[in-house]
Amino acid sequence: MLKKLSTEKLEEILETGIELFAHNGLHAASMASIARQAGVSVGVLYKYYANKEDFFMACLRHSLSSLESLLQELTSREDKLLNYSRRLIRALQDFSALHPSHIRLYHQITSSSGETARQLAEEIEGLSSRLYTRLIAQGRETGALRRDMDPGLFAFFFDNLLMMLQFSYCCDYYKARMELYCGGMPEDSAVEEQLLRFLESAFTFERSLVPHGDPRGEND
Amino acid sequence: MLKKLSTEKLEEILETGIELFAHNGLHAASMASIARQAGVSVGVLYKYYANKEDFFMACLRHSLSSLESLLQELTSREDKLLNYSRRLIRALQDFSALHPSHIRLYHQITSSSGETARQLAEEIEGLSSRLYTRLIAQGRETGALRRDMDPGLFAFFFDNLLMMLQFSYCCDYYKARMELYCGGMPEDSAVEEQLLRFLESAFTFERSLVPHGDPRGEND
DNA sequence: ACAAGGTGTGAACGAATATTCACGAGAGTA
DNA sequence: TACTCTCGTGAATATTCGTTCACACCTTGT
Numbered sequence: 174m175l176k177k178l179s180t181e182k183l184e185e186i187l188e189t190g191i192e193l194f195a196h197n198g199l200h201a202a203s204m205a206s207i208a209r210q211a212g213v214s215v216g217v218l219y220k221y222y223a224n225k226e227d228f229f230m231a232c233l234r235h236s237l238s239s240l241e242s243l244l245q246e247l248t249s250r251e252d253k254l255l256n257y258s259r260r261l262i263r264a265l266q267d268f269s270a271l272h273p274s275h276i277r278l279y280h281q282i283t284s285s286s287g288e289t290a291r292q293l294a295e296e297i298e299g300l301s302s303r304l305y306t307r308l309i310a311q312g313r314e315t316g317a318l319r320r321d322m323d324p325g326l327f328a329f330f331f332d333n334l335l336m337m338l339q340f341s342y343c344c345d346y347y348k349a350r351m352e353l354y355c356g357g358m359p360e361d362s363a364v365e366e367q368l369l370r371f372l373e374s375a376f377t378f379e380r381s382l383v384p385h386g387d388p389r390g391e392n393d
Numbered sequence: 394m395l396k397k398l399s400t401e402k403l404e405e406i407l408e409t410g411i412e413l414f415a416h417n418g419l420h421a422a423s424m425a426s427i428a429r430q431a432g433v434s435v436g437v438l439y440k441y442y443a444n445k446e447d448f449f450m451a452c453l454r455h456s457l458s459s460l461e462s463l464l465q466e467l468t469s470r471e472d473k474l475l476n477y478s479r480r481l482i483r484a485l486q487d488f489s490a491l492h493p494s495h496i497r498l499y500h501q502i503t504s505s506s507g508e509t510a511r512q513l514a515e516e517i518e519g520l521s522s523r524l525y526t527r528l529i530a531q532g533r534e535t536g537a538l539r540r541d542m543d544p545g546l547f548a549f550f551f552d553n554l555l556m557m558l559q560f561s562y563c564c565d566y567y568k569a570r571m572e573l574y575c576g577g578m579p580e581d582s583a584v585e586e587q588l589l590r591f592l593e594s595a596f597t598f599e600r601s602l603v604p605h606g607d608p609r610g611e612n613d
Numbered sequence: 614a615c616a617a618g619g620t621g622t623g624a625a626c627g628a629a630t631a632t633t634c635a636c637g638a639g640a641g642t643a
Numbered sequence: 644t645a646c647t648c649t650c651g652t653g654a655a656t657a658t659t660c661g662t663t664c665a666c667a668c669c670t671t672g673t
Contacts, residue, residue, distance in 0.1 A: 205631090215631090
């Protein structure tokens with residue numbers, strides 16, 4: 174029989190975990206500090222989760238679900254590639270302002286290694302990589318995208334820019350770095366506009382000034 | 394008086410530190426394991442470095458010095474913007490293959506926070522941000538670079554792509570992610586060529602298809 | 614060959630942390 | 644109200660890790 178189940182308390186615990194894991198990393202955030210900040214005892218964490226790693230994965234999944242629903246909502250509407258990009262950029266800016274801890278947690282898992290890293294990458298990046306691949310395939314068909322570039326690498330570069338943008342809004346190091354480059358935190362609208370111009374060029378420009386050969390070894 | 398000073402042993406200790414810090418992070422890599430793998434005792438670490446963080450910073454500086462000399466050599470020769478980019482990409486590919494631990498360590502400090510993050514960013518990113526700013530200013534003067542983009546943000550996007558490229562060559566998570574996008578690890582030459590095309594577009598394309606206004610709120 | 618003192622060693626110590634478990638509090642039932 | 648069963652509690656435990664220090668070794672000067 175149920176006695177003192179906490180319905181949204183469980184949510185609060187997860188959010189607290191996300192916040193502390195995001196800020197301190199998997200090792201530096203202690204179960205005790207998470208429990209204290211969430212207003213529960215350490216014991217209850219072990220009633221719901223087998224161990225620290227299990228709890229961490231639960232936080233990660235909880236965090237990812239919000240990102241997934243964001244992407245799902247974004248792609249529910251048909252649109253041109255450049256408009257998709259604009260809405261993506263804005264959505265990421267909004268999400269970063271609202272849930273910086275989620276992005277920071279995302280960045281944390283980025284430093285995992287070994288087989289864990291591969292599994293996490295497949296679970297997390299699978300969604301967006303499939304999404305972008307689809308977008309780019311559509312873009313090619315409708316002529317909104319040039320045809321002289323490898324779709325995979327193109328999607329890769331595209332996501333690299335978006336990924337770094339998120340980190341630059343949420344992680345202290347990247348934030349400081351962005352300010353270094355721009356001389357202070359730029360306006361959201363300026364970033365949106367400039368990144369779109371950057372992307373637009375890559376989308377449509379096609380004349381190949383870049384010679385193919387130059388088979389390494391000697392440059393120039 | 395000196396007795397059993399280790400001349401290149403100190404270098405080996407630093408390299409070992411770089412490797413373990415890069416792989417496990419600041420917290421998970423223990424002083425004992427570093428000492429063991431370097432073939433010295435724990436005590437000697439504390440003879441040369443005040444504490445763990447001091448040792449970590451020494452590893453970081455040692456690692457950065459090799460990256461700095463790489464950049465310095467690259468920029469010693471005058472060249473056109475696109476050629477600079479090509480040489481940069483190749484140099485980063487070579488460096489990543491030769492010293493993946495250094496890149497991984499670089500990625501680790503990326504998850505620092507607070508005032509530490511700001512200081513590290515200024516110390517580390519200062520060099521490349523100044524370099525890229527100078528390159529872009531030159532590019533503007535010689536007409537190799539379009540004039541309708543903010544130089545700071547442009548340099549920022551540019552470095553974002555290079556940074557992610559390094560991580561994708563060295564860090565397990567990013568490596569798996571790159572393979573997801575490309576369906577296997579692409580050839581260095583393919584990455585070089587495609588990234589150059591991507592960049593070339595951004596460098597020279599100027600027609601503004603992107604409307605300026607659309608003052609947020611409503612998209613479309 | 615011997616003395617002296619600088620230098621590496623690694624066992625020992627204290628602090629911190631993941632994990633457990635005996636206990637008590639509160640809800641449901643009669 | 645009294646009994647019971649469930650679930651949260653937090654002190655206790657075992658382990659790990661950063662850091663120290665008494666000691667032994669080796670080099671140098673004589």
